[in-house]
Amino acid sequence: MNDTVVARPVLDGARVQGGGAFDGFVRSGTTIELKAFTGTTGDQGGFAIPREIDAQIDAVLKNASPIRGIANVVQVGSAGYRKLVTTGGTPSGWAAETDARPMSGTPTFVEIAPPMGELYANPSASQAMLDDALFDVEAWLAGEIAAEFAKAEGQAFVNGNGVNRPRGFMQSPTAATNDATRAFGTLQHLPTGTAGDFGANGAERLIDLVQALRAPYRQGATFVMNAATAARIRKFKTSDGQFLWQPSLVSGQPATLLGYPVVEAEDMPDVAAGSNAVAFGNFRMGYLIAERTETSVLRDPYSNKPFVTFYATKRVGGCVSNSEAIKLLKFAAG
Template identity: 50%
Template sequence: MTDNTDLETQRLETKAGGNVGAAFEEFMRAFEAYKDTNDERLADLERRSAADPLIDDKLARLDRALDETKRVADRLAIKAQRPQLGTGGALETAAVEEHRRAFEDYVRKGETTNLSRLEAKALAVSTNSGADGGYLVPPETERAVISALKDISPIRAIASVRQVSGSVYKKPFATTGFATGWVAETATRSQTTTPTLAELSFPTMELYAMPAATATLLDDSAVNIDEWIAEEVRDTFAQQEGTAFVSGDGSNKPKGFLDYTKVADGSWSWGNIGFIKTGVDGAFPAAGPDKLIDLVYTLKAGYRAGGTFVFNRGTQAAIRKMKDEDGHYIWQPASAAGEPSLLLGYPVVESEDMPTIAVDSFSVAFGDFRRGYLIVDRVGIRVLRDPYSSKPYVLFYTTKRVGGGVQDFNAIKLLKFEE
């Protein structure tokens, strides 16, 4: 996200006054203005077979405004739902509170005695702990980071997520099943066969962020250290994860769903991702909605029920202009802040890591990602305090281990922009 985009987001948040309802109303006004301008563009095309450049420019501005107002409304909705960290209270156990205080002493002052004692007591020390690998953050801080990642990491929000304590998660699946069928009440039953099993492996890889703090910030008792660390690392983690889950090559990072072998859906087999073509190089055909409908119906009914579209902002801008044969827009705005927009009745997730529309690009994905893509989180986020490398700043080398890959190759299909 660019600095200009951040400034525009801040301006819109200020204009909304932190009110989710006001921000969402602004989004709906932007959508109505967008529809009116696009209708004007389509009418101009019918009259003159060419669009007015001024109308195109206005439509592009409204398209950007639509994205920004939706982003602001969603961000305010998430903020309103996010719990505060480190507030203590009756529900916080003595052990968790002790860990939090020890962790705060470590972050603020570099004091390790209490944390070392607690981790040794909990049998949580490994070969990657202590002075070499840092110390585990309190459980509430880890929950806050993971929760925030789900809010802002597009694929994590729609995929399956499993926590593990080891470095690799292995999932068996059957390549052939038990013999089965219908039989008369007294007829002879054939002996069932043993299923043939194979195994999918999802190794976890180390992801890191390194926020820096001043001595003034660490000395300020009013600063909630748990919240500061969670806020500093979550955007970095989310950006790196988002790219890996889409296009990661599996080398020291998760394997993205676009990195698997892709085959025409008519020749699909397990282990590959199926696709259909638009029929036009680097563009949607004139009957654009038809190919999106075809993409939806490449999935079996059981997967369509949980289907979600995934594409980037540029592709969404092209799709927003499309209408069905009855003149209705196929893209519809969210019904409330924090909810996804809809395309052909299915949720839309915007991921800037999806390819921009070009010749032979796979710019649109559709599928049941909860069944299709698995994210594996190893329990524990670690922090190593480094006051020496960048004096006068204190660095906090923060790591988590995460893996990912396709777990059901039936569940995800792609649209290829090729003739």
């Protein structure tokens, strides 16, 4: 690898005002150090965002992209991530002291390969804004990228079709059969008994949904729905007049329903005939997000003068990893 050193300011200056290396790159395009695998270098290479800014983006993404906050997020080094999932334990049996021990069954493995795509954002700023010493360039850039990424991620983790993007959990096939007989990769849905409505007793339907999830998965389980569905459920009461919905008493903590946290995801469908408008499950065990750790940025001051465009990319994938860990409430007669 050839190193072409043009200038080398202090490399830990991502937070240093006025002299940071990345700050200089964002404001004026100053080249710090170029790495290339060939003998030639150019101005078309990507620059990794410093760790401090990358962490800031991840924090905003977790807050703005609700599924990311409850799913299993893994950092990968390439786009070819694979995960093995066992669909059954090792069978065992009882025997007397002198009985023969016949061969028992062996566990079955399924390979999970989350579909991946390149998430990108194209924020722009005028050169005058970048030249203003009072303007926090790094905070602006991180905020712009996080807002764009969170919007795209929120949709993909719920309804993504898996083509050059994650496959959302709502795109998985569903069946009314239980875990013992349902095919791997198929989520279980529980019909409400009434098309487009909760039926005579919505509270009982929610209890059925909770209890359909086996006990090992209920530890850490979460309700997922959009705001319109949450507004309807918040009005449900028990026979003695108590609300099922318990608002949070601590800032930053989610409200609870039947003792479980509620996460609002605006990409979830509304209550309608045949829709799966409420999800309940342990998303940490049921949904996998795989992403490259680096967010790369290209600075383009030429294409749209007097604006400077920053082209940011990050590879993200996702899919259901355990179809037993997520259940859906289907608003249908059967």
